[in-house]
Structures are given as C-alpha cells and as structure tokens.
Amino acid sequence: MPTLERSNPLPLYYQLKEVLKQQIHAGHLAPHTAIPSEPELVAQYHVSRATVRQALTELVHEGLLYRQHGRGTFVCEPRVQQRTLSELTSLTDELRQRGKRPGGLLFISELVRGSQTVREQLRLTDEEQVVRLERLRTADDAPIAYEIDYLPYPRAGSVYQRAQETAEGSLYSVMATEGLSPSIAEHSLKGDLPSAREAELLRISPETAGLRLASTVFDDTGSPIEYTEAFYPGSLYDFRLTLRMAR
Amino acid sequence: MPTLERSNPLPLYYQLKEVLKQQIHAGHLAPHTAIPSEPELVAQYHVSRATVRQALTELVHEGLLYRQHGRGTFVCEPRVQQRTLSELTSLTDELRQRGKRPGGLLFISELVRGSQTVREQLRLTDEEQVVRLERLRTADDAPIAYEIDYLPYPRAGSVYQRAQETAEGSLYSVMATEGLSPSIAEHSLKGDLPSAREAELLRISPETAGLRLASTVFDDTGSPIEYTEAFYPGSLYDFRLTLRMAR
DNA sequence: CAGTGGTCTAGACCACTTC
DNA sequence: AAGTGGTCTAGACCACTGG
Numbered sequence: 001m002p003t004l005e006r007s008n009p010l011p012l013y014y015q016l017k018e019v020l021k022q023q024i025h026a027g028h029l030a031p032h033t034a035i036p037s038e039p040e041l042v043a044q045y046h047v048s049r050a051t052v053r054q055a056l057t058e059l060v061h062e063g064l065l066y067r068q069h070g071r072g073t074f075v076c077e078p079r080v081q082q083r084t085l086s087e088l089t090s091l092t093d094e095l096r097q098r099g100k101r102p103g104g105l106l107f108i109s110e111l112v113r114g115s116q117t118v119r120e121q122l123r124l125t126d127e128e129q130v131v132r133l134e135r136l137r138t139a140d141d142a143p144i145a146y147e148i149d150y151l152p153y154p155r156a157g158s159v160y161q162r163a164q165e166t167a168e169g170s171l172y173s174v175m176a177t178e179g180l181s182p183s184i185a186e187h188s189l190k191g192d193l194p195s196a197r198e199a200e201l202l203r204i205s206p207e208t209a210g211l212r213l214a215s216t217v218f219d220d221t222g223s224p225i226e227y228t229e230a231f232y233p234g235s236l237y238d239f240r241l242t243l244r245m246a247r
Numbered sequence: 248m249p250t251l252e253r254s255n256p257l258p259l260y261y262q263l264k265e266v267l268k269q270q271i272h273a274g275h276l277a278p279h280t281a282i283p284s285e286p287e288l289v290a291q292y293h294v295s296r297a298t299v300r301q302a303l304t305e306l307v308h309e310g311l312l313y314r315q316h317g318r319g320t321f322v323c324e325p326r327v328q329q330r331t332l333s334e335l336t337s338l339t340d341e342l343r344q345r346g347k348r349p350g351g352l353l354f355i356s357e358l359v360r361g362s363q364t365v366r367e368q369l370r371l372t373d374e375e376q377v378v379r380l381e382r383l384r385t386a387d388d389a390p391i392a393y394e395i396d397y398l399p400y401p402r403a404g405s406v407y408q409r410a411q412e413t414a415e416g417s418l419y420s421v422m423a424t425e426g427l428s429p430s431i432a433e434h435s436l437k438g439d440l441p442s443a444r445e446a447e448l449l450r451i452s453p454e455t456a457g458l459r460l461a462s463t464v465f466d467d468t469g470s471p472i473e474y475t476e477a478f479y480p481g482s483l484y485d486f487r488l489t490l491r492m493a494r
Numbered sequence: 495c496a497g498t499g500g501t502c503t504a505g506a507c508c509a510c511t512t513c
Numbered sequence: 514a515a516g517t518g519g520t521c522t523a524g525a526c527c528a529c530t531g532g
Contacts, residue, residue, distance in 0.1 A: 011501060032468065037517060048503045050297070053518090061308065063431065066467045070510035070517050077469025079433065184310065186326065187488040191438045191457035191481035209456035210438035212481070220313045221279065222324025234438035234459070241434040241488070258520060284498060295522045300499090317498050317530035498530070504523100511517075 004045050012047050016055040024064055024075055034072040035065065063244070091137060091145070092170035094240075100139040102170075108134040109163035114150060121216045121227040122152045129153040131160045133171070136201050144237045146198045147230040155180060155225065175225065183220035189213055189239075198231045209234050251292050259294050263302040271311055271322055281319040282312065310491070338384060338392070339417035341487075347386040349417075355381040356410035361397060368463045368474040369399045376400040378407040380418070383448050391484045393445045394477040402472065403427060422472065430467035436460055436486075445478045456481050 004015045023029050036044065041052045056073060059065045067073045095102040114122070114130040122130060131151040136143050149171060151159055158178050159171075172182055192212040199206045210233040217226040232239070251262045270276050283291065288299045303320060306312045311328050314320045342349040361369070361377040369377060378398040383390050396418060398406055405425050406418075419429055439459040446453045457480040464473040479486070 013501075039517085048505090050504090051502060054501085056518095066469075067518065068511085069519070070512080072511095072517060074468065077465065079465075079469065182492050184492065185490050187490065188485050189436060189458060189488070190485040191459070191479065193454075193456045207440075207454070209440045211436060211458060212438070218324065218326075221321065222313075222326065232438065238435050238437035241436070241490075243432050243434065243488075245429050245431065260520075286498085295524090297523090298521060301520085303499095314499065315530085316500070316528070319498060319530095495532085496530105499528090501525100501527075503525075506520100506522075508520075509518090511515105513514085513516105 004047065012045075013051045013054040013058075016041070016045060016047070016052065017059060020055065020059060021064065029075045031075050031077050034074050037072060063242070090170045090172045092172075095139050098139075101141075103138040103141060105136045105138070106133065106163060107136065108132065109160065111153060111160065118150045118227055122150065122224045124152060124154075131156050131163075133163060139237075142236070143202050145230055145232045146194075146201055147228060150227040151175075151180075152225065171226075180225045181219050182217045182225065184222070185215050185217045187213060187215045191234075192231070194231055194233065202231075202233055202236070204233050204235065211239065248291060251294065259292075260298045260301040260305075263288070263292060263294070263299065264306060267302065267306060268311065271328070276322045278322050278324050281321050284319060310489075337417045337419045339419075342386050345386075348388075350385040350388060352383045352385070353380065353410060354383065355379065356407065358400060358407065365397045365474055369397065369471045371399060378403050378410075380410060386484075389483070390449050392477055392479045393441075393448055394475060397474040398422075398427075399472065418473075427472045428466050429464045429472065431469070432462050432464045434460060434462045438481075439478070441478055441480065449478075449480055449483070451480050451482065458486065 002019050004012050004019070006012070008015060020029075020035065029035055035041075038049055038052050038056070041047075042049050045052070056065060056067070060067060060073075064076055065073055066076055092102045110132050111129045112132050113119075114124070114132070118130055124130065131149075131153050133149040133151075135147045135149070137145040137147055153160065156175070156178065159174055159180075162174055175182065190212050191209055194202065194204065194206060194208065194210055196206065199208070204210075210231050213228070213230045213232065215226075215228045215230075216224055217228070219225050249266050251259050251266075253259070255262060267276075267282065276282055282288075285296055285299050285303070288294075289296050292299070303312060303314070307314060307320075311323055312320055313323055339349045357379050358376045359379050360366075361371070361379070365377055371377065378396075378400050380396040380398075382394045382396065384392040384394055400407065403422070403425065406421055406427075409421055422429065437459050438456055441449065441451065441453060441455065441457055443453065445457075446455070451457075457478050460475070460477045460479065462473075462475045462477075463471055464475070466472050
C-alpha cells in the first residue's frame with residue numbers, strides 16, 4: 001500500500017485522490033465493489049476523516065466513485081469513469097484521446113471590429129477590436145472542421161502575435177500561456193448545411209449535413225475570453241459528451 | 248439578515264446555500280462583488296467554518312461563486328449562473344425554461360428484442376427484452392423532435408404499463424417514480440439528414456439538416472437505464488449547453 | 495502587516511443499512 | 514448492535530493578496 005508523504009508539497013487529500021485513482025484504473029478496485037470505509041482509510045493513511053472525505057467527495061464529483069448512505073463507497077462503471085464528467089475538452093485533446101493526430105491550417109489572422117453578435121458575446125466597448133482567426137482543423141491530416149475564433153484584442157493581443165502556433169495545436173494552450181484560462185463555456189448546437197466556402201474547404205458536397213456550433217468561453221470570473229463559430233460535417237466527426245444530471 | 252434554524256431538518260450548510268442563492272438571485276449581491284469572508288459568515292450565522300466552506304464549495308461547483316486565494320469569494324456573472332453547470336436537462340424542463348409548452352405524441356409502445364446496438368448499450372442478457380417507445384415531441388404543439396427510447400424491460404416494466412403518460416410529459420418523471428434515477432449520460436452528436444419517416448412526421452423537407460443524438464443514460468451506480476436515438480431539425484430547435492472546463 | 499482562502503486535526507452525534 | 518456515510522464543531526497552521 002502506498003503511503004502519503006507529508007514532505008510532499010502536494011496536499012494530503014490530493015495525494016490520496018491520486019492513489020485511489022491509480023488503484024481504480026489499474027483494476028485493483030473493480031466496478032461496483034466497495035473501497036475501504038472512511039475510518040479504514042483514516043487508519044491506513046494516517047490522516048483525519050475530513051481529509052479522507054475531501055478526497056472522496058472530489059472523486060465522486062469526477063464520476064469515479066459513488067456513495068450509498070449506510071452501505072459504503074463504491075467504484076463507478078468504467079464507461080462513466082472514462083472521462084471527467086462534463087468537461088469542456090479542447091478538440092485537440094479529444095482527438096488525441098481517440099488516437100488521432102490533431103492539426104490544422106490557419107487561413108486568416110486579422111484584427112477587425114467584429115459583427116454585432118461577436119461584440120455582444122465578448123462584451124466589448126465601441127473602440128475595442130477583436131482578433132479573428134479562420135482555421136481548418138484536421139485529424140490525421142484529413143479536414144474535420146471549419147472554425148472561426150474571435151478573441152477580445154485588449155486581453156488577447158499576444159495571441160494575435162503568435163497566431164501561427166494556433167494552427168498546429170490548441171488555441172487554448174496558447175491562450176493559457178497568456179493568462180487567459182478557459183473555465184466555463186456556453187454552447188449552442190444545431191444541425192445545418194455547409195456554406196459554399198465550408199463545403200469547398202472541407203471537401204464535402206453542399207448537401208452533406210453537419211453540426212453548427214457557436215460557443216462563448218469564459219474565465220472563472222465569468223468574463224468572456226473567446227467566441228467561436230464552427231461547422232463539423234456529420235460524415236467526418238461526432239461530438240461525445242458525458243453529463244451529470246442536475247440535483 | 249435571515250437566520251439558520253437548528254430545528255429545521257435541513258442541514259445547516261444547505262440552509263446557508265439557499266440563503267446565499269436567494270441573495271444572489273435577488274440582486275443583493277452583484278456580479279464580481281465579494282460576498283462576506285468565511286470568518287464573517289461564521290460570525291453572522293453562528294456556524295463553524297467547515298459548515299461555511301461546505302456551502303461555499305458547493306456553490307462554486309454550481310457556478311454561482313468563484314474563489315480567489317488571498318482575495319475573497321465573489322459572485323459569478325449572471326450568464327454563467329443561469330443554469331446549474333453541466334446539467335443534463337430533460338427536454339421537457341428545457342422547453343419550460345424557454346417559455347414553451349412541452350408535449351408529445353406516442354406512436355408505438357412495444358416489447359422487442361432490440362438491435363445489437365441497443366442490447367449492448369443496455370447491457371442485456373440474451374433473454375431480456377426492451378421497452379421501445381416511439382415519440383414525436385412538440386413545443387407549443389409544433390413538432391420539434393422525433394425520438395425512440397429503449398428501456399431495459401427487467402427494470403422498467405412498469406414504465407411500459409404507463410407508457411401513455413410519457414407522451415404528454417417527461418419520460419424521466421415516470422422513470423423516477425419507478426426508482427430509475429438518471430444520474431449521468433453519454434451523448435453522441437452529429438449533423439445528419441432526416442430519414443423519410445422523420446421528414447414526414449416532422450413536416451420538413453428531406454433536405455433539411457438536423458442534429459442526430461444518441462444517448463445512454465445511467466443511474467448513479469453506472470448501470471444503464473435508457474438508450475435514446477433522436478433527430479432534431481436545425482430549423483426547429485437548437486441545443487444549449489453550459490460546461491465547465493476539466494481541472 | 496492584516497485579511498483572505500487552503501489544508502488539516504481530533505473529536506462528536508446522527509441517519510441509514512445490514513445482520 | 515455494529516458499521517457505514519452525513520453533518521458539525523473548535524480549533525490550528527499555511528500560502529497568497531493587498532496596502
């Protein structure tokens with residue numbers, strides 16, 4: 001049994017989480033079997049019950065465990081564990097998880113005033129401009145999505161300087177190095193047909209239906225840091241989401 | 248200032264959550280303003296700091312508050328507060344939130360063996376059957392989606408008896424009364440064109456693109472309790488999701 | 495420096511499940 | 514009755530932010 005290191009700068013509850021996660025993923029704890037009770041974990045790892053409960057509560061939130069009052073704490077089904085619940089994964093990460101190699105082409109990077117929709121979503125004043133990036137995103141070099149990203153220039157100026165980097169990898173990773181931390185996103189999703197330009201770039205016929213996505217991304221204070229419009233042909237890509245029920 | 252009732256069977260942390268929620272929604276606490284510090288809440292409500300922290304931690308999870316180490320705890324933007332983050336809302340609830348009147352027509356309710364996909368998703372043995380419900384869902388009497396629901400007969404037998412009720416309202420509410428509690432759902436979303444039958448029932452042309460959704464719903468132990476396939480014409484309905492970033 | 499949230503302890507009593 | 518998780522207390526020390 002691994003031990004927790006008090007000299008380790010990582011908090012004890014966090015170390016305990018990692019230990020339990022690893023035991024679950026390694027298969028030492030099978031689905032629907034009980035993990036040690038809270039008093040047992042207290043004794044095994046020499047920490048207080050509050051510390052144990054902080055670790056367990058977070059693992060329940062992440063969909064790895066479930067609790068039953070009076071019975072115990074149990075390991076969730078692997079299918080539900082597979083990803084952090086209700087996460088907002090970047091497409092780049094998502095493709096890697098599926099064993100694909102993400103990539104992209106940057107067509108246009110410019111400073112513009114932006115449409116009324118864009119300005120409203122990013123809550124800009126009349127004087128402020130937006131960075132506009134037009135990208136074709138690929139998996140294993142095959143196009144899978146056409147995407148236009150809008151960033152508020154006042155906060156994202158340096159992203160504009162480094163626009164080329166966003167073509168290859170994740171825009172989020174570039175934004176993160178600039179202190180723009182995506183935390184929460186609103187999405188609107190509907191089925192649609194591609195525009196002429198989209199059909200051409202994605203090399204699909206104009207009759208191929210796809211998914212039209214508009215997203216506004218916020219940092220943890222709720223300030224908008226990105227607005228995106230994208231088209232995903234149904235024949236090339238599907239979205240996967242795991243959500244938790246309210247209440 | 249409201250007080251917490253120790254005679255109230257509801258836990259103190261829960262009562263404190265409700266008080267803070269109400270103050271936020273009533274506008275007494277504006278976005279980006281700090282709420283009272285943890286020691287202040289301890290003094291005001293005569294509870295321990297652990298109780299205060301349990302209330303605040305859950306409100307942070309629900310997207311109403313955000314914390315900044317060394318600075319304080321602040322109220323989130325209304326747009327981010329609008330709904331519980333990453334919830335799995337039933338279409339019935341969603342439509343009500345948008346001011347629409349949800350309804351539906353039940354075409355078929357039957358017991359079948361189910362396709363291989365259905366049987367795999369519901370993890371059924373060779374002998375077990377599924378309840379199959381075919382529904383046209385409406386908002387203000389106009390069709391917005393065509394949906395087929397599959398339920399594992401061994402656990403959902405009584406839902407089959409009460410199938411007619413599911414036409415009018417939410418299938419989840421009928422399931423809930425039978426001890427089937429949706430907790431987590433996996434979704435797959437892509438753009439597609441309607442089948443001939445879908446176009447006819449939804450009264451749209453076969454060239455109208457829409458969103459094709461396949462969902463498997465689990466209870467909190469991770470056992471599947473429902474599998475659904477649906478088509479939402481892009482011209483009639485869009486999905487709205489609010490998600491939290493992983494980590 | 496004072497004030498904030500982050501982590502942690504060592505208890506306590508309760509409600510629920512199982513036997 | 515014994516064991517489980519749910520709630521709660523009254524402290525403590527730390528890391529981070531701001532003036």
